[in-house]
Amino acid sequence: MKIFCIGRNYAKHAKELGNTVPTEPVYFMKPDSALLPKKQPFFYPNFTKDLHYEVELVIKICKLGKNISKKFASTYYNEIGLGIDFTARDIQLECKAKGLPWEKAKAFDYSAPLSREFIQKSEFKNLDDIAFSLEKNGEIVQKGNSKDMLFNFDHLICYLSQFMTLKIGDLIFTGTPAGVGPVKIGDQLIGYIGDRKMLDLNIK
């Protein structure tokens, strides 16, 4: 399976990092080794001094497809979960400045902790109105809603499937809202979709 991540999909977040608001989706990928195995704690990686959280809604692909049309895009995912796109911001800034790829900053081991539970699409009243949030040490640090995505789930599926075949089990991290920031050892991150607790992570 593969993991797609969408960059700059929330205008306010694009601006907080000094990026322009994109006119088409920006994506990058993480390998399957970026998933954090169940019950394994998350350890602060030793190669960064500025590890940032980015909470994101994640959709899971349920059908093989290529060149998927907008009309059918919604049939390619059934479940929505929550994930954190951990980013070594110091390394990413270096890569950006040199015009180099981001993998070193984004695709490292365990950089994509994922909620164990996924929620059936049918449980949501409106997929374009899904609230989610992240708490750090008991304080809300990020608040997002799928209605603020520049490119919605269906759009992302059409777009990505032009370039790569989507396979069952592939994940799409759909972008982070404003409020990204650093973590340190000892911090606790809790992620929610609506009021539902999806993720609980201690930084070791």
Ligand code: ZN
């Ligand atoms: Zn992200």
